[in-house]
Amino acid sequence: MSTHETIVSQLNLSFDVENLFLENESFMHNVPLNSETHFKLIIVSNDFTDLTNVKRHQCIYKALNDTMTRIHALSIQAFTLDEYLKNPIILESPDCANK
Secondary structure, eight states: OOHHHHHHHHHHHHSOEEEEEEEEOGGGSSSOTTOOOEEEEEEEEGGGTTOOHHHHHHHHHHHHGGGGGGOSEEEEEEEOHHHHHHOOOOOOOOOOTTO
């Protein structure tokens, strides 16, 4: 199973996911072709209700556990469904300075 598939699977098992988008952004960095080292995650779940952004990220890192040792970077945008519907601010990822 690819790292991408593993991340999606683990998140779907850990959260009641309304929407999930995971993009492999490794191509934007100085890594070998077809690497799975840098990801951008947008996840929508009401499991994040009343949690700060830090707590949301901690929950995601806990859910991914050992998978985090296989990647270099994970950009996370975690929303409740209401937050996402009201204002889905999707940040663009910057280009890597070392590419």
